[in-house]
Amino acid sequence: MSEEKRAKDQLKAHIRAQNEKLILEAAERVFARQGLTKTTTQMIADEAGLPKANIHYYFRSKKDLLEAVLGRILALWLNSVSQFKYEDGPKACLTRYISEKIEQSQNHVNASKVFAMALIGEEPYVLEYLREYFVGELKKESETIERWVEDGLMKPVPVEHLFISLWAMTQTYADFDAQVKILLRTPELDDEMYDDAKSFIKRMVFAVCGIDD
Amino acid sequence: MSEEKRAKDQLKAHIRAQNEKLILEAAERVFARQGLTKTTTQMIADEAGLPKANIHYYFRSKKDLLEAVLGRILALWLNSVSQFKYEDGPKACLTRYISEKIEQSQNHVNASKVFAMALIGEEPYVLEYLREYFVGELKKESETIERWVEDGLMKPVPVEHLFISLWAMTQTYADFDAQVKILLRTPELDDEMYDDAKSFIKRMVFAVCGIDD
DNA sequence: GTCTATAATGGGATAGAC
DNA sequence: GTCTATCCCATTATAGAC
Known part of the structure; x- marks a missing residue:
């Protein structure tokens, strides 16, 4: 059971890492094109090919996402x-x-x-x-x-x-x-x-x- | 009558010129501090000491105002x-x-x-x-x-x-x-x-x- | 020309089903 | 973990009284 759980956790972590990277790269492009404020989470979602809610699932707020990009x-x-x-x-x-x-x-x-x-x-x-x-x-x-x-x-x-x-x-x-x-x-x-x-x-x-x- | 009208027009033109300058200078400061998109017409109005509607009276849109500032x-x-x-x-x-x-x-x-x-x-x-x-x-x-x-x-x-x-x-x-x-x-x-x-x-x-x- | 009140829009964020 | 529908708020812009 604990092995199964570990496998699941690994999969989750992998999905998370992959999606975060996808979003961060999309965000960087959109921020550069549109400016930091003009950029909407919707634009980033479209650029990443994900629904907008997923952006907020991985990054609590737009500010958090910007700081992750800057990091x-x-x-x-x-x-x-x-x-x-x-x-x-x-x-x-x-x-x-x-x-x-x-x-x-x-x-x-x-x-x-x-x-x-x-x-x-x-x-x-x-x-x-x-x-x-x-x-x-x-x-x-x-x-x-x-x-x-x-x-x-x-x-x-x-x-x-x-x-x-x-x-x-x-x-x-x-x-x-x-x-x-x-x-x-x-x-x-x-x-x-x-x-x-x-x-x-x-x-x-x-x-x-x-x-x- | 036409003389009276001319005097009035001059006064109007003067008020317009004065207020436009006031708004343009306020807008430049706020745009510089806040960025072009983060700046709201309300902020510019506050900086100029005028109600927000007056900004729109002198400059049809925020975009027009920005272009006037840039000009x-x-x-x-x-x-x-x-x-x-x-x-x-x-x-x-x-x-x-x-x-x-x-x-x-x-x-x-x-x-x-x-x-x-x-x-x-x-x-x-x-x-x-x-x-x-x-x-x-x-x-x-x-x-x-x-x-x-x-x-x-x-x-x-x-x-x-x-x-x-x-x-x-x-x-x-x-x-x-x-x-x-x-x-x-x-x-x-x-x-x-x-x-x-x-x-x-x-x-x-x-x-x-x-x-x- | 000035200002209050409001319409209209769009965007950040989230609830809740899947 | 994903996504639809929706809430709520801020913002632009304007209508209309003064």
């Missing part, structure tokens, strides 16, 4: 960008960082937009995360950069403003892709355009840091 | 940034451009946020404007830069990406000020911080363009 994005953000390693030196680390950030914009447009919307709307959930994790990350990176500066591997730069600029320049290709497409006169951004963005941003950053290109 | 912002955007002049040279023009863009972020935080929200939400009204005016502006600036490059006053740069980066770096201080404040560990952005941003962005741009600082 996935924030975890992704934290894991998809490498930390600086002193031994690798500024050129390799900055190259990798810029490449990864642009690739993030390229491969996770929806996630980036939802994050941007939440940030511009000052969602407490996102601000809390920034305070908790991002400030700490930045501090580590700053210390590495300062050692590079001391050791004459690069010129001194205001580290906070450098990172603010790096995020702005890389994420703008996802968040404001509509504007970018208009300016580049293209219906879609292709690999070459992202590569051009990467190269240009690297050139700027290397130039200001006094790193030979 | 003011777009006009401001177009007028508050100087065009490049060949004779002034790259250093003076880029300096002025960056300063003006940062000052725009500093002095019109709400306008910048509403614009960003409309852009991320791909409001047709804003996209149309970008296609109509911005692409043309950019083309003029590109031509000037290309002449500077030909005449050896600066190194060649991919002009579209340069402008995308310039807008991203300068507007991020308004649009994502919540993030900037967290990273700079400050409750409010002060003049000194905006000056630091200006200096750093100028350094980056001069460096990549090969202009002596």
